[in-house]
Amino acid sequence: MARALTAAAAPVRGELPVSVARIVAVPDTREDHAGTLLPVLSGAGPLALRRLRAGRGPAPAEVALVGAMAAPLGGDRIAVTARVEAGARLRVTSVAATVSLPGPQPGPAWYDVELTVAAGATLEWLPEPVVAAAGSHLQLTTLITLEAGARLRYREEQILGRQHDWTVHGRPGRLTSRLTVRQAGRLILDQQSDLGPGAPGWDGPAVLAGHRATGQLLTVGLPFTEPVPAALPVLAALPGERESPGEGQGAVALTLPGADARLLLAVAPDGLVLRRLLTQPADPS
């Protein structure tokens, strides 16, 4: 279970402590109660956790990730883990985008996320985007472990640079990420991306082709609405296709190996368009 943290932390483990924020959600089994309790809700380092809503009845318990100080900065090692036990429902959002900034010394920052969802439990992990400011390098590692019958909605949005970075520096920062998902012991998704200055070909026609935002929405065991092609003018209208010319955006729904797992993958010119492409009707705004 600690493999993502261990693997990602290996290069400099021991030099700097890893701050690990933790969330555990369990079903409320007291008589006359139904819903979800959060027996563990502990922030760490720059990550504070706030309970937004108690989980009563079928409604999930809601937690917000709060960046309590400027982070991640180069050299930071932060981590968050969430475990949702059988029968519990948890929704995690964040109050603001996570802006990766350069640190006092050159070198990357590490951000590890480890999510575990039991059979019959539901996790919605819908944070705001990660934004790579010029000169920063963030290594984002996410390991998701699903038991058979676990339900998940997981959103990941990556924005290459703020407007400021493009105007002043003419370039974004670098985002290196890995998303690994196991379902009932089977590997169903393992994906690395390396975007931004220093990553070969990242801005070229095989990877982002000038788009500044990319992201994905992974849905397992929950309702999934296919994107409507007409509403998603993909890149540009190509000869022989029925879509109308668009603003340089695209999304596609991919059926993953494994049970009832769909990946909505998108590239977009900016974060607003990306969010529109990755929003499901059932999601909270």
Place this chain on the structure above:
Amino acid sequence: MSGALLLLADGRFPAGGHAHSGGVEVAVRAGLVKDADSLAAFLTGRLHTTGLTAAGLAAAAADGFDPTGLDEAADARTPSPALRATSRRLGRQLLRAARACWPDPVLDGLAAAHPGGAHQSVVLGLAARAAGLAPAEAALAAAHESVNGPATACTRLLGLDPYQVVAVLARLAPELDTVADAATRAAAEAVRRQDAWPLPAASAPLLDLFAERHSAWKVRLFAS
């Protein structure tokens, strides 16, 4: 120096690769690849993403990693159903040619275990092993395959000067070596740990988008 490597990596090896564009047909039609420079950018991106991933899987297969585990790892590294289908189809064709060239019980076993075809990169690694090649050679063949096919396809799609295209490939050659080297080291680590985790899983969002769109086209020059 190995004659078997040249044979395996030759575009004329009857493994069906010539019918596939590796996404460049969509990139050309979208106007994203239009000349030698944009082709070079496309190939660089492909080499360092899906090319690196395929090279790692091929090197691990050639290094003796359990093929069933590699097939699962390849599936997870290929979120696009269209690309999974293409990879298995190409794997089946490659396996047929490899069994004709280098009879080996491991290849027979792979064919029996995956009647619909195993992933191309895994088959490539096992074929290399059956041919007596080293993991580094399997990785190099996979890296070569990841750019050579699309480059050749582009000559036909854009009518580019073949001398310009081959010059693009020549300039990429040192990067092929770098990618193959990284893949080989990762594969050795995966074998040592008996875990596919160290293998590259590099991906490119647009290649997945292109593959799904291409599979929906009624009229196309290439199969993928």
